[in-house]
Amino acid sequence: MNKKIRTEAVDQLFDAILSLQDREECYAFFEDVCTINEILSLSQRYEVARMLREKRTYLDIAEKIGASTATISRVNRSLNYGNDGYDMVLNRLKED
Numbered sequence: 466m467n468k469k470i471r472t473e474a475v476d477q478l479f480d481a482i483l484s485l486q487d488r489e490e491c492y493a494f495f496e497d498v499c500t501i502n503e504i505l506s507l508s509q510r511y512e513v514a515r516m517l518r519e520k521r522t523y524l525d526i527a528e529k530i531g532a533s534t535a536t537i538s539r540v541n542r543s544l545n546y547g548n549d550g551y552d553m554v555l556n557r558l559k560e561d
Contacts, residue, residue, distance in 0.1 A: 513540040514551040 485491050495504055509532055516526045523537050544551055 510536065510540050511551070511554075513537050514544060515555060517541055517544055518552070518555055 481494070485494055499507075509530060512530055513526055513532050513536060516529070517537070517540065521529075523534055526532055526537050527534060540551070
């Protein structure tokens with residue numbers, strides 16, 4: 466894990482996120498904290514990760530959701546060499 470992001474301010478942000486109780490609270494908080502494009506970029510990366518785990522091709526992903534091959538490659542690198550954050554969440558949501 467990147468130690469540079471482990472700061473008190475980031476801890477406070479994550480604590481704030483963990484305090485959110487439902488999707489509407491998430492919308493309210495994230496619309497205040499992020500730009501619309503930032504939210505859409507985050508959601509696109511998550512969708513790319515989900516599709517990569519479904520064994521979809523780069524071309525299929527790019528055509529379906531408009532992600533660039535650079536974004537798809539970056540997400541793929543995180544899936545293969547990252548901290549398993551995507552897989553942790555994808556597996557939890559698959560169980561629901």
